[in-house]
Amino acid sequence: MKPILLFAVLACLTRAAAAQTPKTVVNCYESNGHVDYGHLDQLLPDTITATLLVDVHKKLNTYDETLVLLWLEQQGWKISAGDSKGVVSSYILSKEIDLDYSARTLFLQKLENRNKK
Numbered sequence: 001m002k003p004i005l006l007f008a009v010l011a012c013l014t015r016a017a018a019a020q021t022p023k024t025v026v027n028c029y030e031s032n033g034h035v036d037y038g039h040l041d042q043l044l045p046d047t048i049t050a051t052l053l054v055d056v057h058k059k060l061n062t063y064d065e066t067l068v069l070l071w072l073e074q075q076g077w078k079i080s081a082g083d084s085k086g087v088v089s090s091y092i093l094s095k096e097i098d099l100d101y102s103a104r105t106l107f108l109q110k111l112e113n114r115n116k117k
Contacts (some may be wrong), residue, residue, distance in 0.1 A: 023096045024104055026052070029082065030072070031090035033063030043110045045103050052097065 026044070028037045037053045044052065054075075056068050072093060073079055082090040099107060 022104065024099045024107060025096050026092055027092060027094045029092050030065070030068060030079075033057060033065045033068045035068065035072070035083050035093070039114060043107055043114070044097075045099075045106070048097060048099075048103075052095070 002083045002109055024042055028035060028040065029054045030036070033056075035056050041049050041053055047082050056071060060067055060071060061069070069079055070093060077093045080094070
């Protein structure tokens with residue numbers, strides 16, 4: 001009985017701790033097979049930039065929008081359709097990334113300083 005109770009308590013504590021970890025959401029957009037990451041390369045740590053901001057055209061050797069979107073979706077990007085005068089011409093991409101406290105703080109500081117310029 002004690003091991004089951006201990007397991008239940010630890011599971012509840014783990015879930016509560018995970019719920020307190022803020023997620024960082026980054027956004028970019030895709031248009032005609034080209035992904036524009038904006039200024040994310042300047043805001044994110046180098047360790048994440050190398051794996052997150054991939055030149056999809058170079059990796060897949062294509063500008064085929066369908067293939068690019070399919071690949072991005074498989075990499076964890078959420079895709080939303082953008083609208084330009086009734087015709088979908090670009091897609092908004094978003095992804096939740098895990099940053100530790102110090103990396104997230106630095107990310108937010110860089111973001112705030114970028115807007116002050």
